[in-house]
Structures are given as C-alpha cells and as structure tokens.
Amino acid sequence: MAEPRRIALMPGDGIGQEVMAAAAEVLQALDKQTPLGLTWDWLEWPSTDWHRRHGEMMPADAMTQVQAYDALLMGALGDPGPLSDANRYCLPDSVSLSPLLQFRKGLGLWACERPARLLPGAPQYLADERAAEVDMLVIRENSEGEYVNQGGRLHRGTADEVATQLEVFTRRATERLIRHAFVRARERLEARGADARHFHCADKGRAGAQVCLITKRNAQPYWGDMYTEVFAEIAAEFPEIGVHHELVDAACMKFVQCPWTFDVVVASNLHGDILTDLAAVLSGGLGLAPSCNINPDSRAMPALFEPTHGSAPDIAGQGLANPAAMLLTTALMLDWVGCAQAAERLRQAVAKDLATTAGQRRTCRDVTAGVIAALH
Structure with missing residues (x-):
C-alpha cells in the first residue's frame, strides 16, 4: 500500500x-x-x-x-x-x-x-456578453526576472541618492517556462476535445489552443528579444498550438477589451504579477x-x-x-x-x-x- x-x-x-x-x-x-x-x-x-x-x-x-x-x-x-x-x-x-x-x-x-474562468453566478464586470467565455491560464515566471532583488541605494537620503534595481533573465529559465506554457496549452486542447474553442492567432490562423507571449521588447529589447526568440524555437515543436505576442501594456488593454481571445498567457515575473490580478477580476474577483x-x-x-x-x-x-x-x-x-x-x-x-x-x-x-x- x-x-x-x-x-x-x-x-x-x-x-x-x-x-x-x-x-x-x-x-x-x-x-x-x-x-x-x-x-x-x-x-x-x-x-x-x-x-x-x-x-x-x-x-x-x-x-x-x-x-x-x-x-x-x-x-x-x-x-x-x-x-x-x-x-x-x-x-x-x-x-x-x-x-x-x-x-x-x-x-x-x-x-x-x-x-481565470468566469463561472456562472460569479460577478461579471464587463458588459459584453462574450466576457462570460473567459477561460484563460496565466503562467508567470517565478524564479528570476524583475524580482531577483539585486541592486542597492547609494548616498541614501541625500539629494544625490541613486537607486538601482537589477533584472536577471536566463535562457534556461526562459526555455523551461515557455515550454511548460505550450505543454499546458496542449493539455487544455486535449481536455476540450471536440468542444475546442478557436482563437485568432498571429501566424497560424485559427487554432484550438493558443499561447500568448507577453514582453515589453520595444522598450526592454535584451530580455524581450531573448524571450521572443526562444518562444519561436519552442513553438515549432508544437505545430498544433497557435501563437500570439503582446506587449504588456497592450495586453492589459485587451484583457479588458476582449479577454475571451486569450487561452494560455506566459509572462515574466513582474508582468505576470500584474496580469494575474487583472485576470482574477475578469473571473469574478480575487475571492474566486x-x-x-x-x-x-x-x-x-x-x-x-x-x-x-x-x-x-x-x-x-x-x-x-x-x-x-x-x-x-x-x-x-x-x-x-x-x-x-x-x-x-x-x-x-x-x-x-x-x-x-x-x-x-x-x-x-x-x-x-x-x-x-x-x-x-
């Protein structure tokens, strides 16, 4: 036993x-x-x-x-x-x-x-009736990125004070995070079966599952470009999964404007922290x-x-x-x-x-x- x-x-x-x-x-x-x-x-x-x-x-x-x-x-x-x-x-x-x-x-x-899934009876904060279809999974990197807590404050309390906050992103952590997102998207697709929803994807038309990558690569190109490159490499291993990319500010807007278009969302530590609280409201609030x-x-x-x-x-x-x-x-x-x-x-x-x-x-x-x- x-x-x-x-x-x-x-x-x-x-x-x-x-x-x-x-x-x-x-x-x-x-x-x-x-x-x-x-x-x-x-x-x-x-x-x-x-x-x-x-x-x-x-x-x-x-x-x-x-x-x-x-x-x-x-x-x-x-x-x-x-x-x-x-x-x-x-x-x-x-x-x-x-x-x-x-x-x-x-x-x-x-x-x-x-x-984040809106259950019947839960508060629906968006008026659009399609908001009832919200059913997404946000996956946040938990080990590095913006929350490594490296940095310091020089000349503290003076007019010359300088505060530094270091962000650290590694390819190893990026690869395992993004691969996990695709695995979870495949699992969700298999669980839906014949009832699979369809998502509009950037380069694969309509797909029954989607992974959306969140970065701020236009302003933070070093880690943003690495995330994007790794995302493309791993996406090639999952041809049945649709792919999409959003900048974090645009993602916040679209979480409110059309949250039903998201399936699996993968993000860095800070971006995932912000987006998950927003997603919680879309599913009825933090109490759910x-x-x-x-x-x-x-x-x-x-x-x-x-x-x-x-x-x-x-x-x-x-x-x-x-x-x-x-x-x-x-x-x-x-x-x-x-x-x-x-x-x-x-x-x-x-x-x-x-x-x-x-x-x-x-x-x-x-x-x-x-x-x-x-x-x-």
Whole structure:
C-alpha cells in the first residue's frame, strides 16, 4: 500500500484562518466520500502571530521541515488585526510576505499558474456578453526576472541618492517556462476535445489552443528579444498550438477589451504579477481566484498552493470571508497530489453552489456548507 501523501495546512493571518478551516472541512467531506490517501498537519507558521511570539515569521529550520510534505496549502499572510485596533501587531510587507519568496525560491517553484474562468453566478464586470467565455491560464515566471532583488541605494537620503534595481533573465529559465506554457496549452486542447474553442492567432490562423507571449521588447529589447526568440524555437515543436505576442501594456488593454481571445498567457515575473490580478477580476474577483506555485519538472520538493486575496484584516474574524478561492486552490492541490477525481468534484461543487446562490449575501460558513451539500 502506498504511503499517504502529506499536506501542510498553513492558515497564516487574517481571513486565512477562516478559509483554511473551510478547506479542511471540505477535505474531510471528500475523504468520507472516497478516501483520498492524504494526511494533513496544521502549522502555526508562517504567520504574524508566530512572529509576535518568536521574532520571526517561521522557525529557522522551516525550509527543512516543509520538505517532509508533498504540498503546502497556505491561507494568507499579512497583518491579521482589524484596522481599527490601535494595538494590532503590524509588520511591513517585506517581513510578513517574505515566506512566500522563501518557499518559491528555496523549493525551486519556478512556475506560478493562475487559471481565470468566469463561472456562472460569479460577478461579471464587463458588459459584453462574450466576457462570460473567459477561460484563460496565466503562467508567470517565478524564479528570476524583475524580482531577483539585486541592486542597492547609494548616498541614501541625500539629494544625490541613486537607486538601482537589477533584472536577471536566463535562457534556461526562459526555455523551461515557455515550454511548460505550450505543454499546458496542449493539455487544455486535449481536455476540450471536440468542444475546442478557436482563437485568432498571429501566424497560424485559427487554432484550438493558443499561447500568448507577453514582453515589453520595444522598450526592454535584451530580455524581450531573448524571450521572443526562444518562444519561436519552442513553438515549432508544437505545430498544433497557435501563437500570439503582446506587449504588456497592450495586453492589459485587451484583457479588458476582449479577454475571451486569450487561452494560455506566459509572462515574466513582474508582468505576470500584474496580469494575474487583472485576470482574477475578469473571473469574478480575487475571492474566486486560485493560484499555485509549482516545479513542473520535479516532485522532489512540495508545491505551494495559495489563493490570491490576501489576509483582508478589515473583515478578519467576522465570518465574512468567501472561501471559494481557497476551495478552488485546494482543487489545484488535489490535482497535483494525484486526486484528480476529487479535485473535479470539488470544482463542480463550488460552481454549483455559486450558480444557485448568485447575488445572495453569505458568510464563510454558508459557502462552506453549500459546497459540502453540493458534493453530495
């Protein structure tokens, strides 16, 4: 008998505590239906409360401890106290969010995937009826680019101060990122089958799948041209996949103007960071936006799964948090650990609950109970 796969539940701060409780309850319901072969542990870290008690966001050996798990499911990080509480324990983002970068870089999780699909019943912020067809996957480079944090400040605080911020792009990281985008486009095409949508592509007419490359090569030609050249080389290996290229500013415009024309989008660390939040709004808002940080080439280290909504300290502890993003993120985690059927049941349950309660004001408890009812 195979060993159970181990999951670390990391509630973190603010509404992370509430949505993680919802995720655990739903996991238990799924496990009762069909045993998942999973075990999970609750970890008090990383969190602001852990920092308040120990002077750091997580233990010194945290990176070693998490390697015992197959996946990490995180709630949210940041100040957990209500904004009206003058005594709350506040930390700068550079401290409270630092575990995210430590996990992504220390565990080699070089790809961030954020699907954006508008489910029936979700808020639709665009008036065009075609906005209901939004179904894209944004893949963001996670290991280098604009977020390598190399640089410095010279003559700090004086009129002669100079700040430098270095960007680093390597061919190795570029190749693996873009190849992964094409693999995911092929998988999406196969999953659609006869129902495959068609996308207008730059040089292949209409295709049932598309990868759109995002750069700013007109203003940043060195890495932009490298990305473009590698993209063309890898695209030749996937003749059935359509290709497209957008500058990041034009992409932002077209995400609003015609988001239904995008399928798989691949972008650098910074550009992907911006576009994924915009894509989340197109799929109904951050309360419905799942996310994962993975190494598609290896399972030697655990992957990190987290919703994108943050700790929302203004509503923390009031039971108002929508756990849907966390539950959809949990479905991504279940896919990763080999529980694909349970993952799809969970996605369908979230979609059914959303569609049958559209427009209602509901609590975290209400949504959790509704999803569990839909599972049955």
